[in-house]
Amino acid sequence: MSFLEPGRPARAWLRGPAALYGAAAQLRNWGYDRGWFTAARLPVPVISVGNMTVGGTGKTPVVILLVEWLEAEGRRVAVLSRGYRRSRADERVLVSDGTRLLAGPPEAGDEPVLIARRCPRAVVAVGSDRAALGRWVLDRFSVDCVVLDDGFQHRALHRDLDIVLVDAMDAGGLEAMVPAGRLREPLKGVTRADALVITRADDKQEVQTVRRRLASIHRSEAQPIEAVFRPHCTVSVLADEVRALDTWRGKRAWLVSGIGNSASFNRSVTALGLVVCGAGTFRDHYRYGKHDIERMKAEAKRAGADLVLTTEKDAGKLAPLLVAGDNWWALRIATVVTQGEARLRDLVSRGVEG
Incomplete structure (x- = not known):
């Protein structure tokens, strides 16, 4: 079992390097918050699904659910992904043109191929520069909106809705930055999110632990949305x-x-x-x-x-x-949204309406 998998405790002796990593992430965020760096905009609405930690929080099944919702409204959707651990990291790869699968896991990465299989009408593409990838896709296909897979830290592309997932089984993952723990950026970054979704919310005690941790950072009248994977x-x-x-x-x-x-x-x-x-x-x-x-x-x-x-x-x-x-x-x-489904659907609908 890898240390970076959910459920593993933080390593106190690595908090020094973790602090340096956190400072670098914070500096980058400050740059975007203060306008030092600018985010590119696509001519269609962008919905991002991301998380705060390394390790699986369930982004792929949530992306699939959102694509299904959007397609049910009659929208043509493109999904953009980095394509983690694919063999051609610097190339743009068209995984699906909305009619057929064009690439496999070695070329495109595991998650994009699964999304393309489960959402056969969606255009799916991978590339390290999601802004350039989005323009490349829009030059070739007529789509109404973009869903950005694993996009919360990819601030180079503007998004109209930021959805952040937190794993109920991994409250400990919110305690420390990589490499001491699993946070990709300081936890206060969740304040950028438009919606927080607690995933794997089967155990109410686990959910309450995560809720208390988030409440100390993300003070909002709206309770986090809850979802389970069945x-x-x-x-x-x-x-x-x-x-x-x-x-x-x-x-x-x-x-x-x-x-x-x-x-x-x-x-x-x-x-x-x-x-x-x-x-x-x-x-x-x-x-x-x-x-x-x-x-x-x-x-x-x-x-x-x-x-x-x-x-x-x-x-x-x-x-x-x-x-x-x-x-x-x-x-x-x-994916089954067990609490807050109406609110999440409303956010998604408003996000693509601009």
Whole structure:
């Protein structure tokens, strides 16, 4: 388990380097706040989904939800992403033109490919300079609005709505800057957000801990919005097949995950009534090799697993390494806003209306 995964305590002996990192981040923010640096504007509204910490807070499923809401209103949406840990970091890559998938995880990154698969009508593109990427996309496609994936710290591009996610399972992640902890910038940066969404808000005690921490910084009459990620169905890693969750109740599952919060994935599977007989847990954005697959197949067989269950984000990387007959499935997750949905929908609608 990586130190930077949610749930790990801060390391006190690294608070010196963390203070330097925080000062640099604060100086950059001051530059934008005081007009020393200017943010480029696109000719269409921009909605940003971001977070304060490294590690997974659920940005991808929330981006998917917002795209679905916007498309239901008849809007044509483009999603812009950095494409973390892709093989061509400096190139612009068109992941989807809104009709077909044009790139895979190695070229585009894990999350953009998943977004393109789940939102087949959206234009999805990746590039390190999101302002230039946005202009490049708008020159080629007629879109009404842009959703910026992981954009809170990318202040070089103006946004009309800033949504910030905070993981209820990771209150400790708000305590210290990288490398001592997981904060990307000082916590008071949340005051720039138009909406705070507490994700993985299943446990009320965890939610209250995060609420108290945020209340000391973000004093607002509006309570943070709450959302949970609930299993929706399972999808074959190898074939275009979907099965209901009840199909697997009581079955023995070996889990495979390389995401920012593997504990959340494991908790979701257990809640479905599957018997978890083992797990292969890897760092976020892990690139699997044939040796990993063969080892996990052997371990799953020894454990008497009926199936191997992975995340939908991992499935795209695993599929090329499997062979016909492998009983590997991906758990599809849906975002459910449990508190403040009407307010979030209103913010999103107003954000794209300008």
